[in-house]
Amino acid sequence: MEQDSVNRNTIKVLLVDDQPLLRMGFKLILEGEEDLHVVGEASNGREALEAVGRLDPDVVLMDVRMPIMNGIAATEGISASRSEARVIILTTFDLDEYAFAGLQAGASAFLLKDVAPAELVQAVRLVASGDAVVAPRVTQRLLENFVRNRPPRPTPHPDPLLGELTPRELEVAQCIAQGHSNAEIAHELFLSEATVKTHVRRILTKLHLRDRVQVVVYAYETGLVIPSNPDY
Structure with a gap:
């Protein structure tokens, strides 16, 4: 599934999720865009770290709950490395602690897995360009919880x-x-x-x-x- 020839202006994306069908769905959405290319996939955080070092993606779509190494630990590893890859945390759980853990680990964005295809594509482009995005419906709760508990x-x-x-x-x-x-x-x-x-x-x-x-x-x-x- 990994390709060596990628246009210089193409945004390279790594998909990290332990569910093959979900990775397939995201890939179909992203590969439908001329400027986005899925360079590889991983099913856990450890594989993600290895893939980031080998494939040099621009953006990593990172699941939270995975075996062997979860997405938060993997995000910390990517942030601590020399990689320029930016991480978008994707989770089915609309819970503040996941958002905080991901952002504090160095993620550039937090989105729910039920995000609309157009919003997902736009988020990847924004994060790749250096702008970060947080799902609008969780932004307010995110900040409220941060102030209240931290x-x-x-x-x-x-x-x-x-x-x-x-x-x-x-x-x-x-x-x-x-x-x-x-x-x-x-x-x-x-x-x-x-x-x-x-x-x-x-x-x-x-x-x-x-x-x-x-x-x-x-x-x-x-x-x-x-x-x-x-x-x-």
Whole structure:
């Protein structure tokens, strides 16, 4: 199922799931797009790590519950490696702990397995381009649970890295943490989308973060974003 000849502009995808039929379904969806190519498949996290090192995919669609090594551990392994592959966690479980575990392990996105084909394709493209996505219907619960169960640790001084951000970059970071798109940030801050993208790149560099989803996690962990409603 693995092919050696792939167009340079094609997004290479690795499918990781212990259910062959599910992998087949995802492959049929993705291979129907000219710019997407499934370079390989794996049935557990250990196979996924080996395949990432051998196939160098751009995006990994990663199941959570698998034998031998689960998707969270595999995602941690990919994040700790030299691979540039970005991980999309796919799960049938609409439970916050899976989303948090995946994102904190370094995943770039969290989607449910019943995602619509068009949304799945768009998510792969967004993640490959450096933009991350979280399923809209779980985004709010994700942040609510994070704030409720993982409050920012009290520290006498803010994270030193925040001092590297300009006032405008802090504003953009806060907008990212609230789930706003580049277009929404541009509208809110009266900036062009190109300027917003530049700010996002600088924020990621200064905070040593992989993508904008990691900005969300960082913002709530450090208290950069604090809910105004105590019952939030």
